[in-house]
Amino acid sequence: MKVHFHGTAAFEGIPSLFCHCETCKQAKVLGGKNIRTRTSVLIDEVLKIDFPADTLHHSIRDSVDMDKVRDLLFTHSHSDHLYPEDLLIRAFGYAQFNEEEELHLYGHDLPIKHCSQLLATERHRFQFHNLKPFETVHTQTATITPLLANHDPKETCLLYLIEKDGKTIFYGHDSGWFPKPTWDWLKGKKLDLAILECTTGNAEQCDGHMNVKDTLKTRDWLVENHVMQAEGRIVVTHFSHNAHLLHEDLVQIFEQSGITVAYDGMQLEI
Numbered sequence: 001m002k003v004h005f006h007g008t009a010a011f012e013g014i015p016s017l018f019c020h021c022e023t024c025k026q027a028k029v030l031g032g033k034n035i036r037t038r039t040s041v042l043i044d045e046v047l048k049i050d051f052p053a054d055t056l057h058h059s060i061r062d063s064v065d066m067d068k069v070r071d072l073l074f075t076h077s078h079s080d081h082l083y084p085e086d087l088l089i090r091a092f093g094y095a096q097f098n099e100e101e102e103l104h105l106y107g108h109d110l111p112i113k114h115c116s117q118l119l120a121t122e123r124h125r126f127q128f129h130n131l132k133p134f135e136t137v138h139t140q141t142a143t144i145t146p147l148l149a150n151h152d153p154k155e156t157c158l159l160y161l162i163e164k165d166g167k168t169i170f171y172g173h174d175s176g177w178f179p180k181p182t183w184d185w186l187k188g189k190k191l192d193l194a195i196l197e198c199t200t201g202n203a204e205q206c207d208g209h210m211n212v213k214d215t216l217k218t219r220d221w222l223v224e225n226h227v228m229q230a231e232g233r234i235v236v237t238h239f240s241h242n243a244h245l246l247h248e249d250l251v252q253i254f255e256q257s258g259i260t261v262a263y264d265g266m267q268l269e270i
C-alpha cells in the first residue's frame with residue numbers, strides 16, 4: 001500500500017502567511033522538508049483524507065491525478081481540512097464530466113452538510129455519506145471505522161481506522177489525548193501504520209492537539225498494548241510553526257523513539 005503525505009502542516013502552514021517568526025524565516029532560507037502545506041494524505045491514489053485549499057498545489061507539485069480518487073474522508077470541517085469550494089471544480093462546466101465516475105464523500109454531519117449545501121444547485125458527481133463514530137462502513141476502496149477525536153467541542157471530529165488490502169492504518173489527527181472510547185476501541189487492533197500528530201511541539205498547554213510528550217506517550221501506549229504490528233511504523237505529522245521546530249529538530253526528538261517525521265511529498269510503502 002502506498003501512503004503519500006501531501007501536506008504536513010497545521011492551519012497556518014510553514015512558512016506561514018503573514019508571519020516573520022524565526023521558524024518561518026529559517027524555513028524560507030532552508031526550504032526542502034521545512035516547507036509544509038496543510039495536512040492531507042493519499043492512499044494508493046484512490047483514497048484521500050481531508051481536502052485543504054492546498055490540494056491544487058499538491059496535485060501540481062507531485063503530479064497527482066485527483067480524478068482517480070474514489071473516496072474522500074473528512075476528519076472535521078475546519079478550513080485547513082475541508083475547503084468545499086474547490087470540490088466545485090469537479091462539477092459540470094468546470095471539469096471533464098463522466099457521470100459514472102463518482103467521488104464518494106464521507107464525514108460527520110457538519111462537513112457533509114457544508115459539501116451538500118454548496119453543491120446543491122450544481123450538476124455534480126458526488127455521493128454523500130454521513131458517518132457515525134465507531135460504525136464501520138465499506139467504501140469503494142477500503143473498510144473504514146471513524147473513531148472519536150478530542151479536538152473541537154463545537155463539532156464531532158473524527159479519526160479513522162482504515163483497513164485495505166490486508167493492511168491497517170490508524171489516522172490520528174487532529175486530536176489531543178484521545179477520548180476513552182477511542183483508546184478502548186484501539187485495544188486489540190494490529191496496526192501496520194499509525195499516523196499521529198504533534199501540532200504544538202514542546203508547548204506545555206495544548207488545546208485539542210498533542211505536544212511532544214503526548215505524542216511519545218501515545219507511541220508508548222500503542223507499543224505496550226501490542227497494538228503495533230512487529231514491523232508496524234509510526235509517523236508524526238501536522239506541525240504548527242508556533243511549535244518553533246524545524247524538520248531536523250523534529251527528527252532529533254522523534255527518531256530515537258522509532259517515529260518517522262513526515263514531510264510534504266513523503267511516500268511510504270507499507
Ligand SMILES: O=c1ccn([C@@H]2O[C@@H]3COP(=O)(O)O[C@H]3[C@H]2O)c(=O)[nH]1
Nearest residue numbers: 010011080199200205206207240242
Ligand atoms: O494549543 C494550540 C492550539 C492551536 N494552535 C494552532 O492553531 C491552529 C488552529 O488550526 P489547527 O488545528 O490545524 O492547528 C492549530 C495550531 O497551529 C497552537 O499552536 N496551539
